[in-house]
């Protein structure tokens with residue numbers, strides 16, 4: 392197979408992401424399988440797809456300068472082909488004749504003859520200047536500091552601001568550019584070996600912090616996941632740490648009841664389940680979306696029968712089962728701003744207007760979790776987002792709503808107590824904020840509380 396096929400697959404996926412809100416990480420593997428590409432071409436198609444989606448914001452600025460018109464006035468199929476061409480010319484540094492010709496061929500297959508001439512002209516203009524020159528031109532056209540970072544690092548401006556505020560809360564604003572670039576890098580594939588049912592392969596590289604994690608050297612980890620019946624599973628190191636923080640908050644006692652309030656797709660439930668099996672604890676894993684509950688069922692299957700699955704609205708469990716649990720994991724639905732590197736198109740789909748609805752749901756789930764806990768029980772509040780409205784503000788609001796019921800626990804000490812290496816953490820010792828650029832994890836936030 393030639394590189395042209397890799398480009399066609401990438402173009403098709405970009406079109407589906409634009410036209411039908413497809414998720415690239417779900418669609419691409421199916422398209423790769425159908426195209427039967429060699430592993431080298433599959434790697435190229437993956438890089439073209441994810442790289443183009445991540446850096447789309449930057450490429451659009453370049454295209455606007457080269458085409459002398461806003462991207463809103465360029466037809467979508469033409470724009471996607473131009474973005475793919477930009478990724479090859481400006482980031483992969485593909486020889487310009489190949490990048491231009493192949494991209495123009497994609498336009499020919501999807502648009503009018505006049506569009507072919509237009510795309511050819513724009514790409515030749517881009518190819519004529521070096522990538523550093525385009526970077527400077529884009530920088531010169533920026534309206535202000537946030538617009539500069541948004542365009543050079545390819546993030547929507549509101550997300551740049553949200554990340555800036557989150558870092559400022561740790562007095563680490565100077566790390567903003569490193570964070571934005573970490574979002575643009577492909578994350579390593581990371582796995583967890585569920586304790587009690589799997590062991591880390593001896594020749595694998597252990598995670599820096601998570602005692603149960605290891606790095607996948609490359610290629611598709613599906614075979615090892617299948618061969619172990621899911622006892623070894625793909626899971627971000629930050630996600631592993633979050634689940635282990637709840638386990639390590641206090642030595643588990645036999646007979647405890649634990650609740651994973653929002654369990655789908657089940658990564659953390661699987662880690663909790665293996666601890667539950669080891670300590671003779673009962674775990675209830677709850678999820679409101681049936682298809683996601685099915686994923687939880689599969690995730691916890693390797694561990695056996697310690698888990699009861701329920702399909703309920705987590706906001707009412709506190710009222711239905713008041714004081715029924717010793718520990719609750721609330722891994723709340725959130726903006727996911729901490730996992731942008733993992734879902735390449737996500738940053739372009741989210742909007743600041745999503746935040747208030749999510750924070751209302753998070754607060755309601757926290758209230759339910761507090762009600763579901765016995766006095767002396769432990770709440771572990773987790774988000775895969777560093778947005779302050781979902782993290783620190785959510786914590787201080789919860790403490791204000793439940794002044795006689797909630798007290799913070801030293802979450803940073805807890806994670807340091809079991810991590811394989813000390814984590815460079817900042818801010819409030821009751822809260823752990825992980826970062827892609829500092830820890831190589833998703834930007835998970837974890838806060839432990841005790842119910843009084």
Ligand SMILES: C[S@@+](CC[C@H](N)C(=O)[O-])C[C@H]1O[C@@H](n2cnc3c(N)ncnc32)[C@H](O)[C@@H]1O
Nearest residue numbers: 653654655656657658659679704705722723724
């Ligand atoms: C961040 S995800 C949880 C990830 C999971 N803990 C893991 O590690 O795989 C949040 C989950 O909450 C679910 N959810 C949303 N609203 C809910 C509600 N009211 N009650 C229960 N689950 C809810 C979503 O469907 C989603 O699966």
